[in-house]
Amino acid sequence: MKMLAALFVAVALISPAFAQKTNPQFTQAISKLHIVAPAAKPLLLYTGKHLTPDDKKQFLAAVIKTAPASARKHPASPEKASTITLSTSQFSQGNAYFVMNSPFFADIAHNNIYFAGGDAGAINFIIHAQPNTAYYLAITIHSDASNPQFTISTIDDNGKHINPENFTGSTGENEFAYGIVSNSAGDMAVTISSTNALWQFYSCVITSSTF
């Protein structure tokens, strides 16, 4: 009987976790892209403060170091880095755009995009990646909740979350960075959701640097 009860609890706990990872429309959209896997495990940076230029410079260098040694022919030059910004009023720019799974509320004309915690709400950034390039996403979000929990991960061509990274944000505005290295041409998808908090998307600045 105890085992049966434990089994029920396990099913109850696992079920919502699985449900968060499926959105048929997004899975269908992903299947039409040419998704490539990152060349190495992505890195997350969250300091609990706004990221400084020095934070960003060091983080970009750390991201590039994750690339396979054979791919690193020469060090990245900061002056070669290019930057684009996606926001509540800029849905696509250059080689990147974003789509949303089940936002709780979207008044796009007034820059209000909210996601609920605990359901399938997620924002997904799609980047048309180039080989031997590091991508650095500086993402700004807001939550009025205390201890909001966020998850960021890449997505494979079946819509599955790969290498999820979790962090606990603070009440108010949160800026964090996610770094990925690509060693081939194709699309990379990065997704963000919260397990427990209503949150608002502000912007995502994507910096790319070839190496």
Place this chain on the structure above:
Amino acid sequence: MKMLTALLVAVALISHAFAQKMTVPPPQKIKLHPMAPAAKPLLLHTAKPLTQNDKNQLLASAIKAYAAKLPAGAMMPQMNLAPKNAITLTPSHFSQDNVHLVLYNPAYVDIANDMFQFSNSPTSSLMLVVNAQPNTAYYFAFKVSPVTGGNTYTIYTGDYLAPQFSENFTGSQGNDEFAFAVVSNSSGTLLVSIYSADTEWNFINCEVTSVTF
């Protein structure tokens, strides 16, 4: 063993539903303050593409319905059906002039590729927010596209927290164009919302025409 499996599935489904329900945040923060239409709105669905004549007649009917409510001796509206303003909203052109779109719990949003998809639920709805003018009739011609299951839609004024004047209609295969006419007799925010309880659906566009009288 079958009963045990069924029980496990039931627990899984209930648990997921409960998890979603428990975490829907309070919407007070983003609540709008709509005004009521001056008369009961009118719905038109002919199962064919709507003609300009259909639109003119619907607007005339909406204004007549408003006039019928006026007290004896009140100045009757002068109908001039030359459209004052006509705009078309789409997922990628979600705001023009005095009208913009708001989405409650859509299933999927891809503005770059012109796509708003909604779930089959009253809480998954599209809302038009109109900065309405007095003595003005608004005509909304919607095009939608069902994705799954049925083809029944509900349209009403107000938001999903306080719906008014709900009207239902069933679309016809391959042609889900319909019109809704609302009269305003004061300045304020007019809300028109649409959902489907029986099909996932895509919003294609909405033509908004206003006529003063």
